[in-house]
Amino acid sequence: MKRLSVLSAAIVFGAAACSGSSVPPTGAPAAPAAPPSASESSASSPAAAGPVTITYLVGIAEDPEIDKQAEAMIQEFNDTHPNIQVKREALENDQLRTIIQTRLGSGDVDVFGYDTGPGFGGVLAKAGLVADMGPAYEKYGWGTFDWAKSRCTYSGVLSCMPGQVEELGIYYNKQMFADKGFSEPATLEDLTTIMDAFKADGITPLAFGDQPQWPAGHQWSMTLSNLVGREGMDARLYGDAKWNDAPSVKAIDIFFKQFNDAGYFPKDPNAVTYEDANALFYAGKAAMIPTGTWLVSEITDNTKDSFDVGFFPFPAIDGNKISPPAGLGGGTFVAGNSKHPDESMEFIDWMISDAVVKKWLLPVFNQIPAQPVDTTGVEVSPLFQIVLDDLAQSSGSSSEFGYNIDVMTPAGFNDQMFTGFQEVLSGKLTPQEQADKLQAEYEKAMAAGETIPKP
């Protein structure tokens, strides 16, 4: 039986528990509230009263077809669990962010998907708005990877079920590469040679659009992880190294200055949306897209009739080892005041069951759960198989992977990343100035206790 348990060893991230909170600029943070455990809450659960309805609040899928499939998956649960009916509500992620506090306060949400970072799930846990899922982990024997559980642990309390494992890298048009006689680049020099050749042919080498701001963080995650490796990333996160030292600045300079000046991106990337950049690739007008593995389904759907797509991690820089950024794509939480915590945990247990993973998560949604997975008999797209293989090949030690920075860093730092990289692209900031501002934000966040504590 082919198991992806090797993956578990591969992606051994820092065991640091995510904790901390956002502190208003003029006051001390409120004292943390004790989270109710599922068993405590279930004392008042009217489970015996018959069928119950639980509300599942989740971010909407970017592709409407995928969202439809998610509805179908929930319908399957409802059909097979007559005593529990799940009502799925899909919202835009920005909208979810603004209403989550009110919805949780009003008590009409049982299960919800949310980011796991200290500024997201960490704040909810601190406010006592999410249930302690530790007892459910024991009851159901969930085999979630330890590193993933650590991302869901706030102040020692296990508060969510980690979502899919994601890796950042570069998708490329195999046909275009074959036509030019290129293979996957192993070094930065190889990559620039390839990009120069495509640019000379009038093809956009790298479909990078930064209008929504967040894509920039992913690019820096790739270049910096490759320059400093896992240890260097840890050192920065724990305050042992600076975000404005020479490698950090170089990582900014390579992507946002050198690549931009060389014309490797679409014209004016600050005005190009993520979707438009992707569309360039789908239309065969761009050779590569630098983004994450969450896009596998969409890429497969959009290119299946036109060309094959490959995937490689950002190549080595200055002879350093490649450390592709990887991490969690969010988590599933149970509301602290849910009237049906037991049923909610049962629903989560179903969602990560082998049957659901094999029928829905892997083949339909191309999602890799943060647990050992049996892939026997599962048919996946060739592109998704490449991603699975890429993650599996990097097995052996934790140092294989870098970090996707924005899920590990506080909101103020992320804000500076997002706005500052746009200013580097437009020439308003130099890489050094942006790095200095990032370091200043990180120091501020560390002083406020908003960063991930050193294990």
Next chain:
Amino acid sequence: MSGLATPAAVDGGRRSRLLRRGGRRRRTPWPLVALFVLPSVAIYALFMIWPFLGTLQLSLHAWDGFAPTKTFVGLGNYVALANDGAFWNGVSHILIWAVVGTIGPIAIGLPLAILLWSGTRFRLAFRAIYFIPVILPVVVIGLVWGWIYNPLFGVLNSILEAVGLGDWTRGWLGDADTALFAILFAAIWATFGFCVVMFLAGLQGIDTNLIDAAKVDGANAWQRTRHVILPGIAPVFTFVLTITLVGAFSVFDIVYVMTRGGPGTATETMAGYAYKMAFGRNFAGYGAAISSVIALVSLLVAILLLRYRERGRD
């Protein structure tokens, strides 16, 4: 003193008797008045006054938006605001917006309204056409103009290239020097129709005999506009000015849809910064302080303009 009653005294006495009789007949039915007024007052208090007071109260606290308790910090958020460069960056953008975004639609809307009023054929059709952008959702306007400005397939760059101005093409929303004005242009397009319709409504109240008399007196078009038409629509003018100016202080949606405040913070407004602080960075108290400042400034501007209008009436 003469024993003769003056006409005024006679009139005054008659009026007072009439008033007394009328007072008995027309006593104000306060319960009925309350019945009619209370629902609207209650709705206004519930959805306007109470949230506003709640926001003011929240602005005096440090709160992350989630914790069960809030920390009272008095005016601390406002002090922090005064020293916050990002806030003043938003203020500077709003000042530009207030000037350009107020003058623009009025400067376009007023001449068009006068043209339509002065007898243009198909007046109704033009009025409807001009008003269409006003009824479109801001999100739609933002998306459509985003496509027009798009550097990959936008029609604006295509037109510039077609007429030999290829050097002018750019990512209009991605260039810090042009992004704010590109959004403003879209906002003016969305607003000028409202000005046309309002001014046209005001122009209906002007006696055309006055215009004819001015013509007979030899007044030219500008003089007729300056001395007859503009005074005639002064209340409407002040109303339109108030609406557009106050709207500028709280502008958020069209900016969020088109640039999210970027590139960098080149188009960030006060309201956008309040949203970012409250929901992006979990500084709900601080976001409330910014919102309170926006509300108070808007209120102040509205009061000043209304007082100016009332003074003009006197």
